[in-house]
Amino acid sequence: KQEVTQIPAALSVPEGENLVLNCSFTDSAIYNLQWFRQDPGKGLTSLLLIQSSQREQTSGRLNASLDKSSGRSTLYIAASQPGDSATYLCAVRPSKNRGSTLGRLYFGRGTQLTVWP
Amino acid sequence: DVKVTQSSRYLVKRTGEKVFLECVQDMDHENMFWYRQDPGLGLRLIYFSYDVKMKEKGDIPEGYSVSREKKERFSLILESASTNQTSMYLCASSSDRGGGNEQFFGPGTRLTVL
Numbered sequence: 001k002q003e004v005t006q007i008p009a010a011l012s013v014p015e016g017e018n019l020v021l022n023c024s025f026t027d028s029a030i031y032n033l034q035w036f037r038q039d040p041g042k043g044l045t046s047l048l049l050i051q052s053s054q055r056e057q058t059s060g061r062l063n064a065s066l067d068k069s070s071g072r073s074t075l076y077i078a079a080s081q082p083g084d085s086a087t088y089l090c091a092v093r094p095s096k097n098r099g100s101t102l103g104r105l106y107f108g109r110g111t112q113l114t115v116w117p
Numbered sequence: 118d119v120k121v122t123q124s125s126r127y128l129v130k131r132t133g134e135k136v137f138l139e140c141v142q143d144m145d146h147e148n149m150f151w152y153r154q155d156p157g158l159g160l161r162l163i164y165f166s167y168d169v170k171m172k173e174k175g176d177i178p179e180g181y182s183v184s185r186e187k188k189e190r191f192s193l194i195l196e197s198a199s200t201n202q203t204s205m206y207l208c209a210s211s212s213d214r215g216g217g218n219e220q221f222f223g224p225g226t227r228l229t230v231l
Contacts, residue, residue: 032218043121043207044222089160093218103148103167103211104175105220109159 002027006090006108013115019077021111023090028071031093034105035064035075038087047088048075052095080115087112120144121223123208129229136195138226140208148211149191150220151175151183153204160207166191198230 003026013019023033032051036044048057048064050073056065063076077084091105124139142149150165152175162175164183172183180202184192191210195202205227211220 034220036222041205041225041227043224044209046219046221049219091220103213103218103220104150104162104165107160 002030002092002094002106004090004092004106004108006088006111008111009109010112011114013080013113015081015115015117017080017115019080019113021075021077021088021090021113023073023075023108025071025073025092025106027094028068029095030068031095033064033066033073033090033092035062035073036089036091038089038110040086044089077113080113082115082117084115085113121208121210121221123206123223123226125226126224127227127229129231130195130198131231132199134195134198134230136198136228136230138193138195138206138208138228140191140193140210140223141189142191142210142221143189144210144212144221145188146210146212146221147188148213149185150209150211151181151191151193152207152209153177154207154225155204163193200230202228203230204228 005024007022034049035047038044050057050066061078066073087110089110091107121142151163152160154160166172166185182194207225208223209220
């Protein structure tokens with residue numbers, strides 16, 4: 001069974017810093033990997049989706065990389081702002097040759113980020 | 118934009134009541150999912166569906182059932198609510214068409230069972 005781990009569990013930084021959030025997974029046979037953001041008491045917002053054939057994806061100040069062979073992904077946040085404060089979750093979808101997965105994701109526990117002014 | 122809506126943001130029910138949580142998506146997605154989220158346990162998959170009237174058990178299906186009579190709607194049913202089902206419930210949808218497979222979430226329903 002796929003296990004997804006996110007380090008650190010919590011992070012508190014001053015505004016303006018560049019950040020790296022880490023995600024690791026135990027089975028490298030993945031179809032894709034998705035990063036989400038969750039504000040307190042809210043649903044998940046999709047940030048970036050990386051297909052297994054891709055190395056990275058970028059959206060604004062966010063950049064996500066994927067090293068499938070080593071079972072790792074990183075989310076890089078440039079020039080952090082207080083509005084970036086949220087929990088960031090990583091999720092992987094197993095590849096289809098691991099059996100019928102029907103699109104289910106395996107989630108990490110998240111990194112709770114606080115950016116203070 | 119994909120929109121996933123859930124029938125209630127907050128719900129309070131009593132032990133033993135039958136509870137219906139509704140989820141609707143507007144992008145013709147074939148896959149729909151129900152998760153619950155608890156502090157320290159993360160997101161756990163309850164049930165999912167890949168087509169109308171089709172359903173698959175997730176990791177924690179006990180005490181729950183689901184219904185998918187129409188493609189856009191996926192209902193989670195608590196047959197007899199218990200206090201340990203107090204949680205945040207999240208619905209999601211995705212499609213395997215077009216190669217994207219991105220999963221989109223609703224705003225969540227905070228259920229309290231007294």
